[in-house]
Amino acid sequence: MKTVGIAAMSLVFFFILLITYSIFIGTADLRSHFFPLLQSQLPSDSIPCNSQSPLRVYMYDLPRRFNVGMLNRRSSEEAPVTARTLPPWPGNTGLRKQHSVEYWMMASLLYEGDSEDETREAVRVSDPESADVFFVPFFSSLSFNTHGHTMTDPATELDRQLQVDILKFLRKSNYWRRSSGQDHVIPLHHPNAFRFLREQVNASILIVADFGRYPKIMSNLRKDVVAPYVHVVDSFMDDDHPDPYESRTTLLFFRGRTVRKDEGVVRSKLAKILVGYEDVHYERSFATGETIKASSQGMRSSKFCLHPAGDTPSSCRLFDAIVSHCVPVIVSDQIELPYEDEIDYTQFSIFFSVKEALVPDYMVTQLREFSKERWLEMWRRLKNVSHHYEFQYPPKKEDAVNMIWRQVRHKLPMTKLAVHRSRRLKVPDWWRRRR
Known part of the structure; x- marks a missing residue:
């Protein structure tokens, strides 16, 4: 019994020491660890938040x-x-x-x-x-x-x-x-x-x-x-069809220039691969007021919108698709996307490598086998995230420009590190030279 008592006292002492140390270094939240029921009964506005000043x-x-x-x-x-x-x-x-x-x-x-x-x-x-x-x-x-x-x-x-x-x-x-x-x-x-x-x-x-x-x-x-491109088609504000999947009769839509350079040569190759499919619309076009309107209607009536690389890995077409709630099909091996530390594009976009996209029938077969339930889930997510790609004045909460400024804030720690190092280093970036 004496041994058990000593062990119990030691255990109590250990926990007291641990709690004291946690409080001292600022990592303990006693309410959340020891009184979760009490926390759940508190009004929401009394729970500390991580809001930051602009x-x-x-x-x-x-x-x-x-x-x-x-x-x-x-x-x-x-x-x-x-x-x-x-x-x-x-x-x-x-x-x-x-x-x-x-x-x-x-x-x-x-x-x-x-x-x-x-x-x-x-x-x-x-x-x-x-x-x-x-x-x-x-x-x-x-x-x-x-x-x-x-x-x-x-x-x-x-x-x-x-x-x-x-x-x-x-x-x-x-x-x-x-x-x-x-x-x-x-x-x-x-x-x-x-x-x-x-x-x-x-x-x-x-x-x-x-x-x-x-x-x-x-x-x-x-x-x-x-940063995203500013979309050139009008946003689909009244996308509330009772059956959006069936209302979009085109499987895959693309309208744009097909002669591009660098990675964009995939466009001319896709033009040959995607010919002959009744439910695929792949059209060479140049941007004018009329063709932009036609593209908007085409995206709104399509389940998937193709986004192959152009002269650069990304283009405005991706963001036109997002605000049209047309699930983007991205074909690029080098694309980088906006806000990706906050947004998971795989929840509302489909990705193919250039090699996969150029396999005859492969991409169309994959899209045809895409379930209605999964497409509807992506469509709903598109509707929920599309406001992040709107540029407007005055700015609105979590619109495109506010998201960009938030991304700038995320870069500040590394920026400050670089500035502080540059002020005291006699040999700039000596560690890079050593590699």
């Missing part, structure tokens, strides 16, 4: 020629844009809209709503010393599309000059110099955005659409953010 962003005041001035080139106004003077994104920009992420990010910071609004992931601050990151509102994608996007047009010199000028501006900033630009956010959504001097801003947090287009040394998932 990301604090300092946005440089740039002359309009670097941003919205490109939307109206007849205007000579150079004063920095404000919430009051922000022009709406024009409705006649066609495919230029798909790379307008830079506009919506700037607009979200100009929005003068409540700075404590819980729907906002980022707010603009006037004091750069209080900023978490610095935003550079240079519309580099629009600059490429506006100033001689054929790359041989003499107007490309205007694009080059804007890049030269913005770098001169940034190099005068104490905040750029103190971090070598590593805590600066720069949208480079179009694959050819900032193409002349890109290596000089590569240390920054870049907002890009495709990693597959760039060498690893120029962009990487550690610091950069994958």
Whole structure:
């Protein structure tokens, strides 16, 4: 009995010591571990949550020629844009809209709503010393599309000059110099955005659409953010058919350019493989107002929407499919997707490697054998996630621009690590050289 008593006392002492230590290091939640019933009886608003204050962003005041001035080139106004003077994104920009992420990010910071609004992931601050990151509102994608996007047009010199000028501006900033630009956010959504001097801003947090287009040394998932394309078809707002599966009579839909380069050569090969199927619509087409409307109707009446790689692994077509609630069929070996640390695309998309897709009959057979119940589950998930791909002003909770800012926040720990190391290292990145 004496031995049992000593053992019991030792056990009690051990638990007291463990609890004391846990409280001291801040890892113990006694209510959840020892009083789960009590916790379940508490009102929900009394349970601690992990809500964070919005990301604090300092946005440089740039002359309009670097941003919205490109939307109206007849205007000579150079004063920095404000919430009051922000022009709406024009409705006649066609495919230029798909790379307008830079506009919506700037607009979200100009929005003068409540700075404590819980729907906002980022707010603009006037004091750069209080900023978490610095935003550079240079519309580099629009600059490429506006100033001689054929790359041989003499107007490309205007694009080059804007890049030269913005770098001169940034190099005068104490905040750029103190971090070598590593805590600066720069949208480079179009694959050819900032193409002349890109290596000089590569240390920054870049907002890009495709990693597959760039060498690893120029962009990487550690610091950069994958942003969705802005969809060009209208969102399917009244998708409430009592039997959506049967109402979508086309099995697989694709409309777009079939002559592409690099990994995109798969499109011309698929055109030969998918011919002759009555329930497959595979059409060569160029983007116009009429063809975009036709694509929208085709996606809404199809169960699956094909997304083969183009000139880059991703394209606007994927996000058109998502807002049309058409289950994406993604054929690409190199694609990187937006928000993938939060969203599991396999819950509402199907993936084929290029090799699998080019096996005759394989892909169509797999889709035909796809059960109605599984398709309906994916369709419901598409309806639940599609708001994450909407760009709008004013911004709304968990819409595309708020999701992008949240992704920027996720990059901050590694960014701060890089900035702090760079301030004290005498031999930059010595550990890489050793490998």
